[in-house]
Amino acid sequence: PPPARSTRRARSVPAQTPGSVPSARARGGSAAAAVPPSPRPRHAMSSDAPRRLRRLQDADLDGKVVLVRVDHNCVRRGALTDAFRVDATVATLYNIVERGGRPVLMTHVGRPYDKKTKTITVDDDDAATCVARYLQARLGVTFAVPEFRADDTRGIVDIDTSVNWLIDDLKARRIGGVYLPNARWFAGEEGHFGEDLSQRFAAQLAGVADVFVNDAFGSWQPHVSTWGVTKLLPSYAGLLMQKEIKALDALLHPTRPFLAVIAGAKLDTKIGTVKAIAERCDSLMLGGQLYNAYLAAKFGITIAGVSLEDVELARVSLLGDTEIERKLLPLSTLVESADLSGCGCVPRDGVCGDVSTNDAAKKTTNPVRVRDLVAGKTYGYFLDVAPVSFAEARVKEALRGAKTIFVNAVMGLTSSGFHEGTAALDAAIAANAEARKYFGGGDTLAEFKSLSPGLYMSALEDPQYYLFTGGGTVLKALEMGDARGLQTVAALMEERAETDFGDSEKRDAPKCARLKTCDCGPPERETKRA
Numbered sequence: 220p221p222p223a224r225s226t227r228r229a230r231s232v233p234a235q236t237p238g239s240v241p242s243a244r245a246r247g248g249s250a251a252a253a254v255p256p257s258p259r260p261r262h263a264m265s266s267d268a269p270r271r272l273r274r275l276q277d278a279d280l281d282g283k284v285v286l287v288r289v290d291h292n293c294v295r296r297g298a299l300t301d302a303f304r305v306d307a308t309v310a311t312l313y314n315i316v317e318r319g320g321r322p323v324l325m326t327h328v329g330r331p332y333d334k335k336t337k338t339i340t341v342d343d344d345d346a347a348t349c350v351a352r353y354l355q356a357r358l359g360v361t362f363a364v365p366e367f368r369a370d371d372t373r374g375i376v377d378i379d380t381s382v383n384w385l386i387d388d389l390k391a392r393r394i395g396g397v398y399l400p401n402a403r404w405f406a407g408e409e410g411h412f413g414e415d416l417s418q419r420f421a422a423q424l425a426g427v428a429d430v431f432v433n434d435a436f437g438s439w440q441p442h443v444s445t446w447g448v449t450k451l452l453p454s455y456a457g458l459l460m461q462k463e464i465k466a467l468d469a470l471l472h473p474t475r476p477f478l479a480v481i482a483g484a485k486l487d488t489k490i491g492t493v494k495a496i497a498e499r500c501d502s503l504m505l506g507g508q509l510y511n512a513y514l515a516a517k518f519g520i521t522i523a524g525v526s527l528e529d530v531e532l533a534r535v536s537l538l539g540d541t542e543i544e545r546k547l548l549p550l551s552t553l554v555e556s557a558d559l560s561g562c563g564c565v566p567r568d569g570v571c572g573d574v575s576t577n578d579a580a581k582k583t584t585n586p587v588r589v590r591d592l593v594a595g596k597t598y599g600y601f602l603d604v605a606p607v608s609f610a611e612a613r614v615k616e617a618l619r620g621a622k623t624i625f626v627n628a629v630m631g632l633t634s635s636g637f638h639e640g641t642a643a644l645d646a647a648i649a650a651n652a653e654a655r656k657y658f659g660g661g662d663t664l665a666e667f668k669s670l671s672p673g674l675y676m677s678a679l680e681d682p683q684y685y686l687f688t689g690g691g692t693v694l695k696a697l698e699m700g701d702a703r704g705l706q707t708v709a710a711l712m713e714e715r716a717e718t719d720f721g722d723s724e725k726r727d728a729p730k731c732a733r734l735k736t737c738d739c740g741p742p743e744r745e746t747k748r749a
Contacts, residue, residue: 270703270712272464273455275311275432280320284386286428287311287457288402288444290437290688291326291350293661299349301665302357304437304688309357311434311457312396321389323428324362325444326350326435327402331374332411339374339411341404351398360395363388373406376416378423386427402444409442417443425451432456433711436463437689439696441706449710456711459688464702466685467693470657471701473623475501478654480644482506482628486529490536494543495698496625502617503546506630506640510550511601513537519594522601524559548614549589552605554637557583559600561635603631606643618647627660627690633670642670649674655683660690 289308293301315322329345332338351362363385369375378399388394406412407420421443425431431448434457438445448454456464479500483489486509497503505513511525516533537543561584586605587598608614618624626648630640645667648656658664658678664686668675678684687693696702703709731737 280318283429285320288435290435323397325399338372341369362396374404421447439692445707477623478502478621480504480626480628486512492694497543504548506628518592521597550608553601554603555587603637604640625657645671659687659693
């Protein structure tokens with residue numbers, strides 16, 4: 220392999236005291252060569268046995284190093300873009316520290332693996348250092364970011380023994396936490412370089428810690444840092460993971476009427492989700508290219524930017540499904556533009572807002588009513604839904620009468636100023652004070668915050684809103700019908716009587732639970748899962 224080079228990670232803490240690498244920990248040896256103790260054999264699990272989630276609250280953490288997998292994938296060009304996902308995990312970190320645990324964090328950032336060249340690029344733009352700095356400022360404790368060697372093609376191959384310096388400091392409480400480098404910088408994380416490297420990486424991660432906590436609901440892919448390590452360490456669901464699964468259960472068993480709003484750039488990547496949600500909801504609203512493909516198929520028109528493949532898929536899967544047709548809410552007015560950049564104005568009900576000219580021919584943006592579409596005609600880009608669409612009787616009634624609303628949608632091309640539809644939708648949903656509202660998806664939340672900052676800030680505190688940190692995971696779980704079907708979550712499930720890793724789960728309930736005024740909450744109900 221090419222000669223190794225050091226990754227130049229700017230630490231968020233003062234440099235460590237120079238000296239020789241401390242001796243390996245008695246329990247697991249050096250991190251690079253650590254072979255974690257084998258867990259006790261699991262009992263055979265019958266398909267109808269009661270199962271539950273292993274919860275962070277049930278783990279024995281006192282004096283133990285806890286590896287916490289988080290989803291802090293909110294970094295762009297080396298800067299933190301939105302602290303929402305980071306703040307959502309603070310409760311888990313506090314719980315760990317309050318009960319004597321010492322946290323080691325890890326997240327993935329971006330996609331540093333190039334499928335064409337089959338190489339991993341270690342670059343500061345994808346570093347998690349800015350997240351560590353944010354946590355340091357937010358919590359008032361020091362987070363250390365270790366440096367590991369990387370080669371030019373495979374990224375970081377090993378967690379070397381230098382991490383033991385930081386683990387010793389962590390256990391001695393000279394620092395508040397360790398934040399490992401981007402998980403996807405490691406050659407073994409996603410399995411691109413063979414099973415041997417993946418198993419080696421899993422063993423090294425397990426050698427760093429005593430307990431594993433998965434709080435990364437948004438990272439549903441079964442990679443080493445989310446799934447492989449659960450085979451080697453006692454593993455539990457963090458508080459955020461538990462909240463997200465509980466919210467997802469509420470979506471899978473909603474209070475009716477249930478309205479779902481789904482949008483996207485391509486129908487072929489979301490058709491499975493659309494069909495699965497359509498089976499569960501009472502009303503369905505589509506936006507973006509999903510709705511455009513549907514219109515093109517229904518009216519026999521050509522819309523700029525909509526592929527023939529998506530149109531055919533809409534014809535077969537949407538028009539061919541009478542249940543979807545019955546539930547689909549018609550949005551009456553679209554915003555057409557001659558090009559993707561529009562004319563630089565912010566349209567008003569689809570009408571060009573450029574007041575510098577009265578020449579209609581020079582105005583590139585205009586509203587198009589669905590009822591006026593002509594079969595066989597070619598149209599420009601439909602880049603938004605005009606707000607007047609949400610005032611139509613059937614749509615208005617669905618928005619007002621819903622008891623559960625799920626939104627994974629940006630209705631227009633907001634980057635070019637087409638944000639009227641998204642802002643109008645957010646306002647219409649907020650007007651329904653009785654509905655339980657669930658928002659999921661990075662783009663959905665980013666635009667919610669950008670276009671309706673007042674609503675967004677109130678939603679953070681409003682119990683009627685729930686903002687998912689992992690929109691892709693929500694869609695995947697809705698398609699599957701249960702979050703527990705995800706491998707990363709299934710790895711945290713157990714039989715009720717199972718005690719794989721000793722007696723850590725036989726914890727006494729707090730004595731305050733005997734009081735009527737106690738708000739500790741009941742233990743998780745046992746549920747039967749196939």
